[in-house]
Amino acid sequence: MFKAFHQCRAPLTCLLEEPEASAGIQTHVGRPDSRLAWNGKGAWPVCALHEPGTTSRIIVSGPFFRWLGNGAFGEVSLAEINHPAFTQNKAAVKTVKKGVPEHLGLEEKFLVEGTISIPLDHPNVVRTLGWCYDSKPLQLLMELCPGGALSTFLMAKSEKASNLTLTRFCLDAARGLEYLHDVGVLHRDVAARNCLIDEHGTAKVADFGLSVKAYYYEMTTAENLPTRYLPPESLTSYSFKAESDVYAYGHLVCEVFNKCQMPYAGMSGPEARKQILAGKVVNVHERAPEALRFFVENRIFAYHAIYRPTMPQIVEFMTEVISILKEANPGDNAAFEIGAENKEAMQPSTGTEVNLCLVY
Incomplete structure (x- = not known):
């Protein structure tokens, strides 16, 4: 059309x-x-x-x-x-x-x-x-999201937010990426800075400046890419698929619980690249639920793409984590106010x- x-x-x-x-x-x-x-x-x-x-x-x-x-x-x-x-x-x-x-x-x-x-x-x-x-x-x-960038919220208010609220942001982003992959879109720039919060406190995936309409994409020309968020295969073969977004999503989860700290903070871009290729991953902050930390560090950050979970599997996992958090904290409704x-x-x-x- x-x-x-x-x-x-x-x-x-x-x-x-x-x-x-x-x-x-x-x-x-x-x-x-x-x-x-x-x-x-x-x-x-x-x-x-x-x-x-x-x-x-x-x-x-x-x-x-x-x-x-x-x-x-x-x-x-x-x-x-x-x-x-x-x-x-x-x-x-x-x-x-x-x-x-x-x-x-x-x-x-x-x-x-x-x-x-x-x-x-x-x-x-x-x-x-x-x-x-x-x-x-x-x-x-574009749709106006009065809550601003998720990254801004995390830097200013994440310490006061409950684990339920932070995990819900992770689930929101996962659902958005699940939809994108379902319709054949690779985001290629998944990060907290590229999620916005609407008037209801819902996180939404935004900024499609690096996105491609493809299930598999291989770069043929030089592009400015977020090196710190890229998986090993994208750094070596310049290829992208759903598993690449999954890997970057792991860094988004780290940002959510790490007060939006940059992946491989304190390192230069080339140094971060060496860490990624050596299989040294970023740790999720200890405040996050233990099961979530293990899932991100061992599954989502798997060196080989074939061992990473799909976005539907991540959505299912995050939904279960939220259910457990709600049972443990019945008074926490993850309310968010602009x-x-x-x-x-x-x-x-x-x-x-x-x-x-x-x-x-």
């Missing part, structure tokens, strides 16, 4: 059919030469040409209220969405930074990220609500007015 959109070079009328609606079809008109991608729950796109000169833009307008964060080449801002098609009135907008050198190919990678993330729909995966890539800067409209500082950060403030040509 994406291919059909990419091949259109004339004004488009995109019809969003809603099977449960008695009205049947809603019509939205895209501007000439738009290349659009849709994400509608229980809906699918239909593309048809119409007479030139009758086009108008779908505008989801509102100000970029507040800067939320950035990386080396991208940044995320808070935007207010005022459009009946959206159930949320706020969202996060990810853009490629202006002035990034073209030779880095970031715009192409951004398009790949959008293509991969838009179809994803799972309670433990951050949803991409829409995108715009026929104007610059390129934009991805802090006042997070709530304030999500409130409007003066910003730059923008118009987003986005398709949900």
Whole structure:
């Protein structure tokens, strides 16, 4: 379906059919030469040409209220969405930074990220609500998670959190990865920094900048990868499969219980690589349940991929650990409340007015 959109070079009328609606079809008109991608729950796109000169833009307008964060080449801002098609009135907008050198190919990678993330729909995966890539800067409209990055929570509040709460974060991430592998997506950058917490305290896998739509992937060109999180086979053969994400997930669990301490802290990248290839793994903090520590250090961190558990097996194991923790601590419901500082950060403030040509 994406291919059909990419091949259109004339004004488009995109019809969003809603099977449960008695009205049947809603019509939205895209501007000439738009290349659009849709994400509608229980809906699918239909593309048809119409007479030139009758086009108008779908505008989801509102100000970029507040800067939320950035990386080396991208940044995320808070935007207010005022459009009946959206159930949320706020969202996060990810853009490629202006002035990034073209030779880095970031715009192409951004398009790949959008293509991969838009179809994803799972309670433990951050949803991409829409995108715009026929104007610059390129934009991805994403579900807003007021709790912020899991890594930020761990550095600030993990000491006060119960083992049940921390283990639940691990289960949330495992469920998200289980879904990704089921639909043939390799994340390739599993870490606490790439999980977000929604308003209900649920952790969700995010950031698909390094993800690939494949069950097996072998690098053919150089890429910036998180060396400390990679399994031995990825460091030696530059290959990736579900077991590679499983190995990185082990480091995420270590981060959750180790106050988000970096794997192989105090070592340089090359030194960490030597440790990984020598089979020396990171230990889970002793506060974690003993069975969980053993499972991560001996199963998830298995040197050879064939001996690692699958994500469904990890989900089953984490579910059992949570059941045991609940029995031992019946008064602990793993409740999570968004802090006042997070709530304030999500409130409007003066910003730059923008118009987003986005398709949900």
